[in-house]
Amino acid sequence: MFVRTQTILARPLESVWPLLCDSRVTVKSRCPVFRLGAPRPVECRLPEDVGQAGASRECVSEQGSIQQRITEWTPPTRLAFHMEHTDLAFARCVDRVSDEFQLASLDGGTATLLSRTTQIGIRGRFRCLKKAAVFVGLKAVHRHVFRAWQNP
Numbered sequence: 630m631f632v633r634t635q636t637i638l639a640r641p642l643e644s645v646w647p648l649l650c651d652s653r654v655t656v657k658s659r660c661p662v663f664r665l666g667a668p669r670p671v672e673c674r675l676p677e678d679v680g681q682a683g684a685s686r687e688c689v690s691e692q693g694s695i696q697q698r699i700t701e702w703t704p705p706t707r708l709a710f711h712m713e714h715t716d717l718a719f720a721r722c723v724d725r726v727s728d729e730f731q732l733a734s735l736d737g738g739t740a741t742l743l744s745r746t747t748q749i750g751i752r753g754r755f756r757c758l759k760k761a762a763v764f765v766g767l768k769a770v771h772r773h774v775f776r777a778w779q780n781p
Contacts, residue, residue, distance in 0.1 A: 630760050633746045634771035638779060642734045645741045645778065646705035649730055650675045650686060654777040660769050667766035668692045668717050670774055686710050693717045695726075706732050719766075722759050725750040743778075745771050 638645055653672045663669045668690035676687050686697040693716040701709035712726040726749050733742040747767050751759045 630749050630751065630764065631746060632749070632764055632767040632771070633744065634768060634775065635742065635744045636772075636775040637735065638741045638743055638775070639739070640741055640778075641738050642705050642732055642741045645732055645743060648778050649673070649708050650680055652778065654774055656773070656777045658769075658773050658776075660773065662766055662769035663773075666692075666718070667769050668719075670770055680704070685713075690717065697728075700727075701729075719763065722751060722753050723749060723763070724752045743775065745775075747771070 651674055654670050658669065669692075670688060670690050673686065673688040676685050680699070680702055682699055682702045684699045684702070686699055688695045688697065695715040695717065696713050697710040698713050699708070699710045701707055707730065709729040710727070726747065728748075729746045731744045731746075734740075735742050749763060749767070751763060753759070
């Protein structure tokens with residue numbers, strides 16, 4: 630399953646790229662999906678302070694964290710990674726998660742088109758129901774983070 634979300638940030642490309650690996654999400658969300666249990670993101674970081682293919686990346690939510698491995702590092706236009714481990718509740722029904730951020734400069738460099746695509750594999754019984762729930766939860770996570778990055 631693929632979940633793709635796009636937004637335009639009124640910020641230059643060079644100021645958006647650092648947010649992908651070092652940002653805190655402090656905006657409040659009224660989205661009911663988070664009240665229903667979707668993990669609300671609070672921070673992403675590079676635990677080893679190294680940005681490159683093969684390095685680790687970590688995203689922390691209010692319910693736990695996801696450890697990831699960077700598979701493509703092409704500043705300031707593309708970042709890709711996959712999940713290696715998580716302690717979040719969805720781990721029991723997900724067998725793989727990979728993400729890709731693509732950035733493109735707009736309006737002569739004053740804005741950035743930011744796209745995030747998450748590919749996720751669902752396992753177990755009731756796959757259709759799980760897919761629907763995960764799709765809605767991931768869309769809420771993507772939008773929440775994009776709102777936070779509008780004016781960090």
